[in-house]
Amino acid sequence: xxxxxxxxxxxxxxxxxxxxxxxxxxxxxxxxxxxxxxxxxxxxxxxxxxxxxxxxxxxxxxxxxxxxxxxxxxxxxxxxxxxxxxxxxxxxxxxxxxxxxxxxxxxxxxxxxxxxxxxxxxxxxxxxxxxxxxxxxxxxxxxxxxxxxxxxxxxxxxxxxxxxxxxxxxxxxxxxxxxxxxxxxxxxxxxxxxxxxxxxxxxxxxxxxxxxxxxxxxxxxxxxxxxxxxxxxxxxxxxxxxxxxxx
Amino acid sequence: xxxxxxxxxxxxxxxxxxxxxxxxxxxxxxxxxxxxxxxxxxxxxxxxxxxxxxxxxxxxxxxxxxxxxxxxxxxxxxxxxxxxxxxxxxxxxxxxxxxxxxxxxxxxxxxxxxxxxxxxxxxxxxxxxxxxxxxxxxxxxxxxxxxxxxxxxxxxxxxxxxxxxxxxxxxxxxxxxxxxxxxxxxxxxxxxxxxxxxxxxxxxxxxxxxxxxxxxxxxxxxxxxxxxxxxxxxxxxxxxxxxxxxxxxxxxxxxxxxxxx
Numbered sequence: 001x002x003x004x005x006x007x008x009x010x011x012x013x014x015x016x017x018x019x020x021x022x023x024x025x026x027x028x029x030x031x032x033x034x035x036x037x038x039x040x041x042x043x044x045x046x047x048x049x050x051x052x053x054x055x056x057x058x059x060x061x062x063x064x065x066x067x068x069x070x071x072x073x074x075x076x077x078x079x080x081x082x083x084x085x086x087x088x089x090x091x092x093x094x095x096x097x098x099x100x101x102x103x104x105x106x107x108x109x110x111x112x113x114x115x116x117x118x119x120x121x122x123x124x125x126x127x128x129x130x131x132x133x134x135x136x137x138x139x140x141x142x143x144x145x146x147x148x149x150x151x152x153x154x155x156x157x158x159x160x161x162x163x164x165x166x167x168x169x170x171x172x173x174x175x176x177x178x179x180x181x182x183x184x185x186x187x188x189x190x191x192x193x194x195x196x197x198x199x200x201x202x203x204x205x206x207x208x209x210x211x212x213x214x215x216x217x218x219x220x221x222x223x224x225x226x227x228x229x230x231x232x233x234x235x236x237x238x239x240x241x242x243x244x245x246x247x
Numbered sequence: 248x249x250x251x252x253x254x255x256x257x258x259x260x261x262x263x264x265x266x267x268x269x270x271x272x273x274x275x276x277x278x279x280x281x282x283x284x285x286x287x288x289x290x291x292x293x294x295x296x297x298x299x300x301x302x303x304x305x306x307x308x309x310x311x312x313x314x315x316x317x318x319x320x321x322x323x324x325x326x327x328x329x330x331x332x333x334x335x336x337x338x339x340x341x342x343x344x345x346x347x348x349x350x351x352x353x354x355x356x357x358x359x360x361x362x363x364x365x366x367x368x369x370x371x372x373x374x375x376x377x378x379x380x381x382x383x384x385x386x387x388x389x390x391x392x393x394x395x396x397x398x399x400x401x402x403x404x405x406x407x408x409x410x411x412x413x414x415x416x417x418x419x420x421x422x423x424x425x426x427x428x429x430x431x432x433x434x435x436x437x438x439x440x441x442x443x444x445x446x447x448x449x450x451x452x453x454x455x456x457x458x459x460x461x462x463x464x465x466x467x468x469x470x471x472x473x474x475x476x477x478x479x480x481x482x483x484x485x486x487x488x489x490x491x492x493x494x495x496x497x498x499x500x501x502x503x504x505x506x507x508x
Contacts, residue, residue, distance in 0.1 A: 133435075140432035147428060151419050161415045164475055165429060168411060175436070 012089050014231050015239035021224040028221035035214035042207035056120040059113050060204070065212040067110035069219055070138060071173050073103035077145070078170045081163030090234075091227075093159035096166060097149060098227035102219050104142035111135055122186060130179035131187040138176060141169040155233060267352045268360040275364030278337075285330060286368040293326035293373055297380045308385045315384035316394055316445035320438050322380075323373045323398060327405045328430065330369045332423035334361065334413040344417075355473035362410050362473070370402025386445075393448045400461040401441040407465075407472040408433050414476040437464060 011017045043061030050057040077099040084093035114132065115125045126132065145162050152158035180187055234240050262270070279286060300318045301311055338344040347357050377398055378391045386394065412430040416422040444457035 137432045137435050140428075144429045144432060147425060148415060151416070151421060151425050164411070165415060168433065168475060172432075 009089075012087075012091050014091050014094070014234060014237075017091055018228055018231050018239075018243075021228050025221060025224050025228075028217050028224065032214050032217035032221055035210055035217060039207055039210035039214050042203060042210060047203045047207050048201060053121055056117065059117045061207050061211045063110060063113040063117055064208055065215040066106045066113065067135070068212055069215045070103060070107040070110050070135065071176060072216075073099050073106055073219055074138060074142070074166075074173055075170070077103055078166040081159075081166040084159055085163050085167070090156070090159070091231075093156075093163060094227050094230045095223065096163060097159070098223045098230055099219075100142055100145050100149075101226065102222045104139060104146065106215070106219065107135060107139040107142060111139065127186050129186045130183040131176060134172060134176040134179050137172055141165075141172060145169070262352075264352050264356055267350075268356050271347075271357050271360035272364050275361050276367060279364060279368040285333065286372055289326045289329045289369055290372055290376060292329060293322050293376065294380065296322040296325060298383075301384070311384045312386060313446075313449070315381055315386045316390075316397075316442040316449075318384070319377055319380055319394060320398075320401075320442040323370075323377070323402065324405065324431070324434055324438055326373060327369050327402065327409065328423075328427045330365065331406075331409040331413050331430065332416070332426050334365050334410060335417045336413075336422075339417045353477070355477045358410065358414075358473045358476045359469075362406050365410070366403050366406040370398070370406055374398040374402060387449075390445055390449055393454055394445045397441045397444040397454075397458070397461065400458060400465060401437045404437045404461070404464050404468050405434055407468040408437075411472055411475050437461070440464070 011020055039061060043058055047058070047061075049055055077096045080092045080096040080099065083089065084091075084096060111132070114135075118127070119125055145166055148165055149158045149162040152161055232240055232243075235244075297318055300314065304310065304314070335344060338347070347354055350357070374395055378395055381391045381394050409426075409430050412426045412433075415429065416426045419425060440457045440460045444454040444461070447457060448454045
């Protein structure tokens with residue numbers, strides 16, 4: 001499968017990707033920790049106090065990045081699941097499977113930090129508004145993906161069934177993203193946009209973006225770590241047996 | 248019908264696509280009629296769940312009137328889950344599903360016939376009985392009409408989305424519980440707009456926006472759901488060793504794997 005001079009499927013082989021993932025892993029973790037330290041330093045020390053919300057707003061530096069990641073990871077998971085279904089490649093389905101728990105964690109953290117933020121500013125832990133509810137549905141979708149995968153013994157069949165479910169669930173992501181526009185909600189609208197200048201101080205914006213990058217690095221690292229252990233499910237293949245022998 | 252069950256010359260009598268869909272539809276409907284207890288118990292469940300709410304929250308008429316659309320819709324959602332797990336289970340067990348899969352017609356269309364029959368057995372029955380329950384909640388007659396219309400638009404979507412879940416979980420242990428876990432999150436928009444239509448009407452607002460969204464949902468799921476059900480039932484391949492073997496050979500010959508060897 002040569003497309004130009006690049007072999008696009010070079011790393012589709014689990015044994016090659018296993019090695020690549022092992023090499024990338026430490027870098028991603030180091031990057032995630034450095035960025036998180038830097039981002040939290042900006043967010044907790046440098047950023048000015050908010051005029052309306054006081055110090056309580058500082059949870060934004062965790063809340064917004066994890067909420068972004070909850071949607072991005074779902075899209076990535078569905079994308080890998082789609083690649084797995086179309087090309088029938090094991091590695092893509094394994095990636096989808098490896099991303100699911102990380103995405104569920106991000107969704108849970110987004111809901112949790114949102115509740116912690118909602119109590120001082122809205123006066124309540126939870127409201128049934130469109131964005132919160134659709135984020136909760138996203139958590140259910142992640143859990144459904146994982147439980148469907150766990151319920152099927154044959155790994156290839158599990159990959160296909162869960163992959164289809166992930167693709168069907170994609171409709172929820174735009175609903176979450178646009179919910180603050182489509183419905184009149186208590187949740188505030190987006191503070192950051194690609195098309196217009198942000199409605200916040202540049203230090204805050206910088207802190208949030210650094211934290212978002214930290215979350216990206218963490219999610220990639222966690223997914224790579226998990227996909228390596230999923231790959232070891234192919235215990236019948238020669239390369240895993242070689243690996244076990246050399247370990 | 249007779250051409251399908253007793254063909255004189257099977258090779259010379261190809262059954263048209265519409266005839267095949269109609270055949271599946273009539274067969275499933277007949278099966279449902281012969282096992283009336285199945286859909287009757289789902290309806291009884293629907294009535295019972297709705298009747299539990301006044302006992303739980305108290306018989307205050309104003310409260311019940313405002314709760315009625317949501318309660319009826321949630322109960323309809325839950326009771327349509329009950330019969331879903333049987334949508335493909337029997338056909339999976341006796342091998343009919345494999346025959347459909349191997350047949351000349353695209354399974355997506357045949358599945359549409361099955362879903363339509365399922366909807367008549369569950370969704371339509373729920374819709375017919377819903378006004379009676381709404382009256383118990385002191386819903387005005389015109390609001391009842393809106394409720395029935397919203398159920399008429401929304402319950403086919405539930406059957407279509409549910410068919411995806413039923414195809415994914417067919418033959419699994421604990422399949423019916425898993426089925427609800429998978430389908431309920433996807434059915435949330437139907438619930439929101441279905442119950443929302445009645446509430447908007449009660450509040451004196453128009454319900455046309457809700458109905459438009461429900462109708463759009465129906466059209467999208469009508470087009471998309473059967474095609475997701477189709478690969479979903481391809482999972483049955485694991486039952487046929489020789490087909491699984493074919494699957495493996497196909498995978499081995501695939502470019503993705505060739506790059507390795």
